[in-house]
Amino acid sequence: MRDMIDALSLERQVCFALAVASRDVIALYRPLLEPMRLTHPQYLVMLALWERAPLSVKELSKLLHLDPGTLSPLLKRLETVGYVRRRRDGQDQRVLAVTLTPEGLRLRDEAERIPPAIAERLGMDLEELQELHRSLTRVIAAAGGAHH
Structure with a gap:
């Protein structure tokens, strides 16, 4: 009976460790992102765009593992603050292309200080984080494969 209880102890659950780590690490980003007028989900969108813009909404959705319904309000807000533009593709009107504005591009320079600041706040070295x-x-690949 003891083994069954141990298998279900909260501290041993991968889902619990991931949930707490996710919440706590994302909270470290908040003070760094607020001056940039970004939430953490918006920051992830910007990271994808800084790396690969222009991207279609469909491509962004796939890269970020977000459904288009969740992604749409993020893009709308980023457009409102002037960081991105959404336009219909000239070749295919069904495709909504997302591009960076000059202001959105400039924000990348400011964002470069975020990864080292997070590593410092975590007190973990680069090798540990990698x-x-x-x-x-x-884990993402295994879990993604398990529910598809």
């Missing part, structure tokens, strides 16, 4: 990222990427 190993954590590799492990989480494997």
Whole structure:
């Protein structure tokens, strides 16, 4: 009976550790992102665009693992603050292309200070963070494969 209880102890649950780590790490971003007028989900959108813009809403949705219904309000807000533009594709009117504005591009310089600041706040070295990222990427792939 003891083994069954241990298997269900809160501290041993991967889902619990991931949920708490996610919440706590994302909270570290808040004071860094607020001066940039970005929420964490908006920051993720900007990261994808800084790396690969222009992108269609469909491509962004896939990259960020977000459904278009969740992504749409994020894009609308980013457009309102002047960081992105949404336009119908000239070749295919069904495709909504997302591009960075000059202001959105400039914001990238400011954002470059965020990763080192987060690493410092976590008190973890680059090697530890890279190993954590590799492990989480494997978890994402395994969980994604399990429910598709």
